[in-house]
Amino acid sequence: MRTARHLSPALLGAVLVLTSCGAPDGGEPEAEPTAQEASHTCGVSEPDPDRPTVGDGTFPVTVTGATGEVTIEEAPERIVSLSPSHTEMLFAIGAGDQVEAADEYSDYPEEAPTTSLSGFEPSVEAITEYDPDLVLLARSAEASAEQLDAVGIPSLVIDAAADLEDTYAQIRMLGDVTGHTEEADAEADRVESEFNAIVENVCERTEGGLTFYQELDETSYAATSDTFVGDVYESFGLVNIADAADEDGAAGGYPQLSQEYVVEQNPDLIFLSYGDESTVAEVAGRPAFDTVTAVRNDAVYLLDADIASRWGPRVVEFADTVGQAVIENAGR
Structure with a gap:
């Protein structure tokens, strides 16, 4: 079985954390799912007027983070980034030289100063060894912000x-x-x-609805x-079979689906955010999956786990992969 793109590394830990939260076993709705009957429009969204x-x-500059306003008194020279997506952003805007250390999953770009620091359970003691004047934290690690503040480190x-x-x-x-205001605005x-250009090209050639x-x-x-990755797919007019399994939002946008449910929904496309070529073959060999349209049409695609789970600049590469899959399967 072929893949539209075969990129590289393992599934980002952040996704594993998100997907482990509060999903009901099986994830199937009681009502008959209607995802395949939904009408989705292919195209980019209008820019946010706000x-x-x-x-x-x-x-000094004041910005609004997840926990409220934060004032940065002067340009930081020693940043510790404990979020892979934000590490990628920092390097993309020309602030890479200011990054003193990054967490264990910040493996891109190659020059990122990856360390053993955890972004999920940060050790304030370990962070202070890098003498940072700014620490970037994910929301899951917000408790560390107060501890850092107590020792005089902005976060x-x-x-x-x-x-x-x-x-x-x-x-x-x-x-x-x-x-790096100007560089960031340009980036x-x-x-x-570039994302919009990919979507518009695909939408000119397809009608959406897969x-x-x-x-x-x-x-x-x-x-x-209702997730970032779901927003990318929705831009191409794709219909997500997971939506009906989390209509009440109990799974936080990350339901666990049963294999029977996937077979019943009969998706046109399957994307895998983990594994390798053997995983693609394993999916095709699951019970009853030979009846699934995606398997029958050789439309099971292996994604780069990092690119498909981070919301940084490489979302353009993710969009290109999805767009090519849509074009290949339009009209089948």
């Missing part, structure tokens, strides 16, 4: 992006706090324009349209 304005590049807690607008906003915010514009299933790990967790 999109934050870009700063003027001077300090900024940033939520996981819920949609593409969040990605553009976070790139610009990191530009403001690092003194956010580049990511948005159903899909993205399997996040070997336990069959999936992401709904």
Whole structure:
């Protein structure tokens, strides 16, 4: 079985944390699912009219993080980034030289100073060894912000992006706090324009409406349209079979689906966010999966786990992979 793209590394730990929270066993709704009957429009969303304005590049600067307003008195010279997505953003906006240390999953770009620091359960003692003047934290580690404040280290807690607008906003915010305002604004514009160009090209050639299933790990967790990754798929007019399994939001956008449910939903496309070519073959060999349209049409795609789970600048590469899959299967 072929793949549209075969990129590289293992599933990002952040996704595993998100997908382990509160999903009901099986994830099937009691009502008959109607995902395949839904009508989705292929195309990019209108820009957010309330999109934050870009700063003027001077300090002190005040930004709004996940826990409220944070004031950065001067441009940081020693940043510790405990979020892979934000590490990628920092390097993309020209602030890489200011990154003194990054967490264990910040493995891109190659020059990122990856360490054994944990982004999920940060050790304040370990962080202080790098003498940082700014620490970037994921929302799951927000408790560390108070501890860092107690020892005089500024920190900024940033939520996981819920949609593409969040990605553009976070790139610009990191530009403001690092003194790279213009570079960050240009990078956010580049990511948005390239993403939109890919979507528009695909939408000119297809009508949308294909159903899909993205399997996040070997336990069959999936992401709904109410997540960042779901927003990417929705741009191409794809219909997410996971949506009906989390209509009440109890799974936080990450329901665990049964194999029977996937077979019943009969997706046109299957995307795998983990494993290798043997995983693609394993999916095709599951009981009754030979009846699934995606398997019958050789439309099971292996994704790069990092690119498909981070909301940084490489979302353009993710969009390209999804777009090619849509084009290959349109009209079948």
